[in-house]
């Protein structure tokens with residue numbers, strides 16, 4: 001038997017994304033913003049347990065950090081262990097040690113729900129590899145109907161956001177649930193189900209300044225204000241740009257990006273999924289850390305930014321979706337999207353029961 005320790009860099013899927021926000025034909029000069037493509041590791045087919053090379057884990061094992069379960073397994077079945085090839089045996093040890101540090105969120109379900117006592121769970125979900133399987137063609141990364149149903153139910157009980165490297169419209173076309181928040185392009189592009197008062201001042205100022213320009217339409221989204229100019233005559237684009245610029249001067253913390261016939265005014269933040277998580281929590285009214293328990297489920301290297309934020313804030317739990325040991329700041333793990341579905345389903349059922357028991361009191 002050969003050692004199954006091959007790591008495949010997934011370069012064809014939509015996860016290996018470079019998001020570039022720069023537009024030479026922009027009405028305004030915008031700063032180019034590039035996000036490094038995340039690398040996703042996948043196990044080789046047919047392997048018993050595929051292990052990615054992890055020096056830290058190996059070092060831990062060398063220095064005696066062996067999991068007690070493996071020790072007792074050895075003690076109780078010496079002949080059996082002896083018969084396992086060294087490579088496979090060390091793979092099991094690696095995996096067991098990793099699972100000891102990042103136990104299954106399904107096995108830790110009671111601990112997670114009891115940590116949410118008196119707090120609002122806010123659910124953050126990556127899309128590819130978390131809600132949908134990783135597929136060759138990123139345009140075909142569909143989620144199952146079962147997964148859609150359970151995510152819809154989760155959103156009934158908990159504020160729920162999809163945080164993805166994909167563009168927001170693309171991921172929305174897969175998920176098609178209006179009750180969720182969507183943070184696309186690693187959070188650079190956020191849209192929520194309802195409007196907030198946060199942007200009201202900017203919105204009012206833009207409405208006021210652009211009302212003399214026929215066709216200009218200002219829209220107050222939850223996290224950004226959009227000025228649509230698809231119905232504005234081209235000769236008025238320059239005066240419109242001047243008006244928008246004059247509003248921006250009053251709000252130096254805001255930045256402007258340009259989409260197709262739309263100008264979007266949003267906070268200046270160096271975006272990653274961690275910043276998106278913080279921004280979403282604050283915007284949803286959960287700036288107070290004592291009343292919220294964020295749960296973030298993701299499988300990407302880019303999700304580590306969000307896991308790190310939760311660790312730093314000592315708040316909530318990161319859950320890594322992975323079949324193989326990986327260096328991660330997540331607290332818990334789930335093996336694959338089907339386990340994510342089980343976890344979300346259990347969360348909904350738990351919430352239903354706890355609401356019923358509350359109403360009986």
Ligand SMILES: [Mg+2]
Nearest residue numbers: 126128129300
């Ligand atoms: Mg992913």
